[in-house]
Amino acid sequence: MHIPHYDVAILGAGPAGAATAIAFANKGKSVLLLEADPRASDRLAGEWLHPSAASVLDRLGVTVKPTKPFSTGRGWVLYPDDGSAPVVLPYSAGSSGCAIEHSVLVETLRQHAIHMASVTYVPWARGRRIDGQTLTY
Numbered sequence: 001m002h003i004p005h006y007d008v009a010i011l012g013a014g015p016a017g018a019a020t021a022i023a024f025a026n027k028g029k030s031v032l033l034l035e036a037d038p039r040a041s042d043r044l045a046g047e048w049l050h051p052s053a054a055s056v057l058d059r060l061g062v063t064v065k066p067t068k069p070f071s072t073g074r075g076w077v078l079y080p081d082d083g084s085a086p087v088v089l090p091y092s093a094g095s096s097g098c099a100i101e102h103s104v105l106v107e108t109l110r111q112h113a114i115h116m117a118s119v120t121y122v123p124w125a126r127g128r129r130i131d132g133q134t135l136t137y
Contacts, residue, residue: 003027006032006118009135011127014041018109021058025116033119034137036126041106044115048075049105062112 008024010017013035021033048114049064057064075091091097114121122137129136 004032006030007127008032009127010034013038013113013121013123014106015047015109016068018099018106019056019060019062021082021113021119022062022109022116024068025118026060026112029118031116033113033121034066034125034134035110035121035123035128038110038123041103043102045102047100047102047105048097048098048125049092049100051091054095054098060112062109064098064105 006031008021009032010021010024011034013021017033017035021031024031076089076097078087078089080087085107097105110121112117127135127137
């Protein structure tokens with residue numbers, strides 16, 4: 001029996017796992033991407049993508065369609081629990097963030113990864129053991 005060799009194994013095909021798979025595949029690596037529960041991202045949740053996140057997605061070659069785009073402005077504001085003054089984190093001129101449903105972000109990244117020739121996606125698979133250089137799932 002031939003056991004395929006992968007340069008990288010990623011456990012979890014959520015936003016971070018799928019983006020990591022894409023990044024490694026873009027570098028010419030063969031990637032095994034395991035997801036224990038592909039339905040886990042199907043929940044009522046949202047994501048706010050800052051300009052730096054949009055830049056990372058652009059570099060990965062991934063286009064997301066935001067639920068609602070937001071124009072430039074004040075950027076992001078943190079309101080401390082201790083009642084002190086808000087901390088304003090402005091975006092640079094010409095940049096903007098956007099809101100997107102969590103499931104849409106995950107599905108967009110996951111589909112991009114799945115369609116890459118050097119990525120093997122295995123749904124309903126959980127990493128069980130690493131023994132030397134062998135991953136059992």
